[in-house]
Amino acid sequence: MLNYYRYKEVYELFLKGKPDEAKHLLMDLQSRYIEVCDENNVLKSQVQEFEDILYLSKNLVYDGSYxxxxTGNIKQGPFCSACYNRDGILIRLHDDGEARKCYNCGTQYERDNAVAAAQGVEKSAAPQRLAKVIPLYK
Ligand SMILES: [Zn+2]
Structure with missing residues (x-):
């Protein structure tokens, strides 16, 4: 933990004519400061990721197909359920008037019954995820 008194000690060492000791202590403080800044950046990105996940959990709805x-009064989408369930990503479906297709995984959704029919991609046997998995350690 950085504190005021360690910096004051550097100042006093310079005043006492001990520049080598002051420089050594200052280098140590700089190194610790850089570590704290790096840790702060990691924590900020983790907080942002948690905020994004919280936002999605509050505002993402599944209608049985998509x-x-x-966002506010706007309903954005539809997004591919296969991509979201497998990878946790939102891919907007392309609508050609007859069907909706995912350009990421190739899944095609018929508009009439809105049942997903995988084309060119085999359905995964992996269990569907309901939320984004966040690794605890990187
Ligand atoms: Zn997809």
């Missing part, structure tokens, strides 16, 4: 993101 995911929709509600």
């Amino acid at each position: 995911y929709w993101l509600i």
Whole structure:
């Protein structure tokens, strides 16, 4: 932990004519400061990721076929349920009037019954995830 008294000690060492000791202590403090800044940046990005996940959990809805993101009064989407369930990513579906297709995984959703039919991609046997997995250690 950085503190005021360690910096004051550097100042006093310079005043006492001990520049080598002051420089050594100052280098140590700089090194610790850099470590704290790096840790702070990591923590900020983790907080941002948690905020994003919280936002999605509050505003992402599944209608049985697609995911929709509600932002204010706007309903954005539809998003590919296969991509979100497998990878936790939101890919907007392309609508050609007859079907909705995901350009990421190739899944095609028929508009009539809105049942997903995988084309060119085999369905994964992996269990569906309901939330984004956050690694605890990087
Ligand atoms: Zn997809």
